[in-house]
Amino acid sequence: MAPGSYIKIADEYKSFTLDHFCVPKHYEEDLEDIMIPWGLIQDRIERLARDIFQSVKDQPLTAVCILKGGYRFFTDLLDKLTALNRAHGHVSVPITIDFIRLKSYENDASSGEIRIVGGDSLSSIAGRNILVVEDIIDTGRTMIKLLELLAEHKPASVKVASLLVKRRAGQGVTFRPDYCGFEIPDKFVVGYALDYNEYFRDLNHICVINNAGKEKYRQTATK
Numbered sequence: 001m002a003p004g005s006y007i008k009i010a011d012e013y014k015s016f017t018l019d020h021f022c023v024p025k026h027y028e029e030d031l032e033d034i035m036i037p038w039g040l041i042q043d044r045i046e047r048l049a050r051d052i053f054q055s056v057k058d059q060p061l062t063a064v065c066i067l068k069g070g071y072r073f074f075t076d077l078l079d080k081l082t083a084l085n086r087a088h089g090h091v092s093v094p095i096t097i098d099f100i101r102l103k104s105y106e107n108d109a110s111s112g113e114i115r116i117v118g119g120d121s122l123s124s125i126a127g128r129n130i131l132v133v134e135d136i137i138d139t140g141r142t143m144i145k146l147l148e149l150l151a152e153h154k155p156a157s158v159k160v161a162s163l164l165v166k167r168r169a170g171q172g173v174t175f176r177p178d179y180c181g182f183e184i185p186d187k188f189v190v191g192y193a194l195d196y197n198e199y200f201r202d203l204n205h206i207c208v209i210n211n212a213g214k215e216k217y218r219q220t221a222t223k
């Protein structure tokens with residue numbers, strides 16, 4: 001199948017119950033169901049790695065991880081890409097990596113402006129083929145802003161790999177990445193490094209949080 005294709009998880013998807021899989025005891029009460037088990041995530045990433053490998057071949061690639069949510073997808077994707085590099089004797093992709101965080105400008109959340117925190121100097125992306133690795137595309141606004149920021153530094157190309165894309169109620173999908181694992185229903189998901197107020201990153205499966213979980217880990221006002 002062509003790059004850009006994805007597994008669509010229907011609104012009335014058949015979920016997996018917690019008692020058929022292993023979840024940490026500290027989250028047992030906080031989850032509705034398992035949407036995507038860890039093993040299926042791995043199998044899908046294996047294919048995304050193959051699609052990326054076949055389209056970039058021997059072109060050098062800079063893979064940019066969007067922290068924190070993208071860290072597990074990034075490491076698993078890179079593991080699988082480097083396994084392909086080892087296995088193919090006649091062609092391989094030279095890979096460099098970088099890690100960035102995105103912050104919205106405080107005091108002006110409505111502007112939707114973001115800034116990039118950490119990582120190498122952006123001037124180093126000039127002339128390079130960039131692969132942005134993200135956990136989830138929800139409104140799509142952050143990704144569109146990021147691509148605008150990156151374009152200012154004249155990379156040779158920019159592709160986006162996102163493990164998840166959310167189908168937003170009434171809007172559908174607003175941004176389609178070049179490589180996508182799963183298109184998911186409009187539910188708040190956690191696990192596999194996706195968080196709710198920093199919790200649930202230490203959960204392997206992608207799960208739907210329940211109301212008790214939302215309540216338990218609700219952000220308490222600090223200001």
Ligand code: HPA
Nearest residue numbers: 138187188189190194195
């Ligand atoms: N889960 C975690 N982080 C997110 C989500 C989600 O469903 N959507 C946007 N960021």
Ligand code: MG
Nearest residue numbers: 069070135136
């Ligand atoms: Mg993210």
